[in-house]
Amino acid sequence: MNAAQTAVIPSAGPVAPSLVRQILLDIWSTTLKHDVTVHDNFFQVGGDSLTALVTIEQINQRLGWRLNMGDLMRFQTIAELSTEKAQPQAANTESALIRMSNRGSRTPIVFVHAGHGMVDGYGRLVRELGADRACYGLQSPLLVEGTESVPDDIQGLAGLYADALQDEFGEDEFHLFGSCAGGALCVELNRIAADRGLVIGRTIVVDGYIERGPVSAMSEDELIVDFYEGVLRMSGSTEHFPAVSPQDVDLEQALRNSAAAIFGTGLGFDERAEAFCRRLYLSFVSTARAWESYRPEPADVDLLLLLAQDNYTLDEWSSAVKGELTAEVLDSEFYGQRLCIEEASYLVARTVTYLGES
Template sequence: MVHWDVATTEPASADRGRDGVELQLCDVWRKLLGRTDVGIHDDFFSLGGHSLLAIRLTVEVRRLFQVDLTAADLLAAATVAELAEIVRRGSAGGTGQLVRIQAGSGGSPVYALPPVSGTVLLYPPIARAMGADQPFWAVQSVGLLPGETPLASLEEISEAFIEQLRAVHPEGAEWNLIGYSMGGLLAYETARRLKERGERVGLVGLLDTRIVVEAGADPDFALRALLWRGLKLEVDVDWLRSLTPEERAKELVERAVAAGTMPADFDADRLRRMIDMYQFNLDALAAYRIEPYDGTVTVFRVTDRSMEDGTLPEDLGWSEVAARTVVCDVPGDHFTMVEPGQVEVLGRRLREQLALAGDAPDTALA
């Protein structure tokens, strides 16, 4: 049974964003209002927003989502959660997979690739822990948005991500890629492909990612992960299994919206796509055949290994395929390393290794 990626569906606090639209709107508000944190239910004007900032807000929304807001829209939707509903209706899924987690103030961006859930909601705390000045983007899996068909292999997924990221990657900047669990394998494969094409690759950060993943046979894996780590709902899984897929999705959406862990405009079809995404990604993992990488990877290895069976090597096997492997210890276990109390150290370690990667020769850290 694959159990090591259950913690990837939601951030520590859903109040800071429950999907890519809300995450990006919170980032825009922080930048415009000069605040360090914004919740999805905070009022724009109560936080210091005014007419001139509102105009700048409409410009940013048009740039990020290709949606034109009116003054009436802003007055009727004064919170991130309310505004996100308008943006989703207006964009009709046209925002793609890119999510800007943090605008930052300069330097080479960090790109975070998705874990097996396909979502990017665990990355905002990591971005904040790296510092508000660090540009930080994330990419969600193809297949979560309406009309998208999931990709069948890690190789295809990696190619699609490269195409998406080129749209925002600064010319001449090095590529810094990180990933949690399965996201680390995607970061590795993406770095390998970029380097083969002569691109400059900086940090390749693998957040407790194993080189080998044993695909599981638990039919309820996705459902359990979504319930307990994502929707924060206490629901009997056996009872849910007795429902039809349509009844199950409708029941979960109603409960999650009432609990505030899903946006009010979330529908059952979108929830079904989230559950299906786990299986698509697990199938892609099972079929992946890793190839050598002529560069350095940095493994962020948890110090609490009580969940492991004691047979995993210190570098989780990456020295078998990478030209050089750096192991960087971080507190917590596989799940808690990205949660408050531990993620702050992870952010600092990432920042340190990012600086070292930028100072080092193209092939490896000094």
């Protein structure tokens, strides 16, 4: 009798959204090569021992969990796995550079983290762009256990990331893809690429922001609200949690609600979940402060720039990019990393065309 025959099928009732469940959906849909739901049994919708091993590797890489085959045999749906086997972290805490898809013959793409420091928002892009290609995610090092501090400016962060990319790729070519604050990091990585021995092919930026003039620094309360709202948007759970304003925000409550949005309410809020959310918040603050002080010098980089409707920085990008700038304002109600989720198919099509691939 096989695993699918012995599995207990859970009730297909509604399951509250969470960031972890969204990441699991992205991973399963990628390895199984079709859409799945949180109630689909892995082994009944096309999974076998080989795809199970690949799926487990991706879960461990992207979420930092420590699953084995026995875990997937016991918890065969995402609803079960995210409730019964969930671990209170949603990013790899051992390495800043992680591989998000299998290797292939096409030039790899490195996805650079946005403000929160995680690369979860790129999952749907990886699903389509990762066919016959290795996709990597560059996370904030502050998510890695043992890392206490990082450079406090975009240039310093880019230098730190260049070391990780050099260790992985050497003289091999790769493309860059960044959204939000990741766009500025992409510019600086291109600026130092030649000196650091990096071979960057093409660069794609989605809804990136840069400024030429002074930027008012956000207050601590404003940063907490921005962090909290960003987590809710990324997890698709905004309607499930109360809105807050800088006048009434409380960091501890924001972290508690963020943990529920990331891991699901079934996990509870324990010390490990709190520790992860605090690292995530520190990563967000570090990136936000670095971006506030960033004033780019013109860089010789060719770049595809895809902006949300309300992004006001096209002129700034035109001044900062001295190579070939291909820019487009998208007709979409989404912005930031959520744009990479909701408009993934269009972004993939534009990226493939820009890379000269069929």
